[in-house]
Amino acid sequence: MPDRKFDLIVAGEINPDLILTDPQLEPRFGQAEIIVKDAALTPGSSSVIFACGAARLGLKVAFVGVAGDDVFGNFMLEALESRGVDISNVIVDPNQTTGFTVILNRVTDRAMLTHLGAINALIADQIPNDLLVQARHLHIASYFLQTRLQPDIPALFRRAHVLGLTTSLDTNWDPSEQWTGVHDLLPLVDVFLPNENEACALAKMDSVTDSARTLGADSKIVAVKMGAAGGLAVEGDTLVQAPAIPVEVVDTVGAGDTFDAGFIYGYLAGWSLEKSLRLGIACGSFSASKPGGLEGQPTLAKALGAVS
Numbered sequence: 001m002p003d004r005k006f007d008l009i010v011a012g013e014i015n016p017d018l019i020l021t022d023p024q025l026e027p028r029f030g031q032a033e034i035i036v037k038d039a040a041l042t043p044g045s046s047s048v049i050f051a052c053g054a055a056r057l058g059l060k061v062a063f064v065g066v067a068g069d070d071v072f073g074n075f076m077l078e079a080l081e082s083r084g085v086d087i088s089n090v091i092v093d094p095n096q097t098t099g100f101t102v103i104l105n106r107v108t109d110r111a112m113l114t115h116l117g118a119i120n121a122l123i124a125d126q127i128p129n130d131l132l133v134q135a136r137h138l139h140i141a142s143y144f145l146q147t148r149l150q151p152d153i154p155a156l157f158r159r160a161h162v163l164g165l166t167t168s169l170d171t172n173w174d175p176s177e178q179w180t181g182v183h184d185l186l187p188l189v190d191v192f193l194p195n196e197n198e199a200c201a202l203a204k205m206d207s208v209t210d211s212a213r214t215l216g217a218d219s220k221i222v223a224v225k226m227g228a229a230g231g232l233a234v235e236g237d238t239l240v241q242a243p244a245i246p247v248e249v250v251d252t253v254g255a256g257d258t259f260d261a262g263f264i265y266g267y268l269a270g271w272s273l274e275k276s277l278r279l280g281i282a283c284g285s286f287s288a289s290k291p292g293g294l295e296g297q298p299t300l301a302k303a304l305g306a307v308s
């Protein structure tokens with residue numbers, strides 16, 4: 001493949017996270033006021049966290065998405081740009097409001113309340129071929145939230161393949177729990193990146209290993225995030241598994257997206273399945289050691305130090 005301007009194009013949603021953290025967090029209605037230990041407004045969205053994690057590792061990343069012309073939109077674009085992500089293809093729409101998510105974080109578990117705003121505004125026509133041809137790889141996350149993009153993702157991935165790009169997908173959780181459309185899309189996905197709950201829900205199985213093998217019959221590579229248990233990956237008949245890196249967990253927001261960035265770095269570098277998995281796990285583990293989705297994202301040198 002000839003040299004291209006970008007390693008990655010990320011087509012996705014743009015929204016900040018307001019994270020309220022307390023191990024004993026238990027919100028109550030009836031106008032009860034609950035005091036929480038920590039609070040932070042941080043750059044959010046699966047797509048943005050992935051893009052920033054990949055840029056932190058040294059990849060050249062471009063982002064395409066839609067934001068409102070508002071405080072949250074400006075906050076997100078400044079965050080992307082400050083972390084080295086190209087935002088020249090982001091559409092700022094004054095008729096949209098930037099979405100946001102309130103995360104109720106108990107450290108080991110969390111609940112999320114999301115206002116969609118422009119989260120679902122991106123359409124495939126806003127990702128033209130003259131942008132795709134500048135990159136080696138196309139990543140899409142939050143499949144079930146990007147409802148306007150969702151129906152055209154198969155055609156978008158076909159276009160990407162014709163233009164010489166590889167593809168990856170992280171669906172995230174389906175709020176409807178119907179999981180429709182993913183199985184038809186998987187044959188067009190070079191790297192599928194679910195977590196263990198998503199993999200089991202999609203495969204309709206209790207075993208994460210069996211689920212990964214089942215999903216791997218369609219997608220070329222499946223890499224499954226398993227939290228404190230590390231992760232596993234399947235490619236053809238090969239299955240590898242690796243443990244998490246020991247860290248003091250502050251919160252797990254964005255850890256899976258940072259895992260994705262590490263795994264895709266290894267994939268684009270032509271690394272073995274196991275080495276790519278170990279880098280992904282190291283990146284995800286370090287991410288969980290700091291609040292928010294970005295603060296714990298490691299440099300390549302730091303992540304490799306934990307892998308070797």
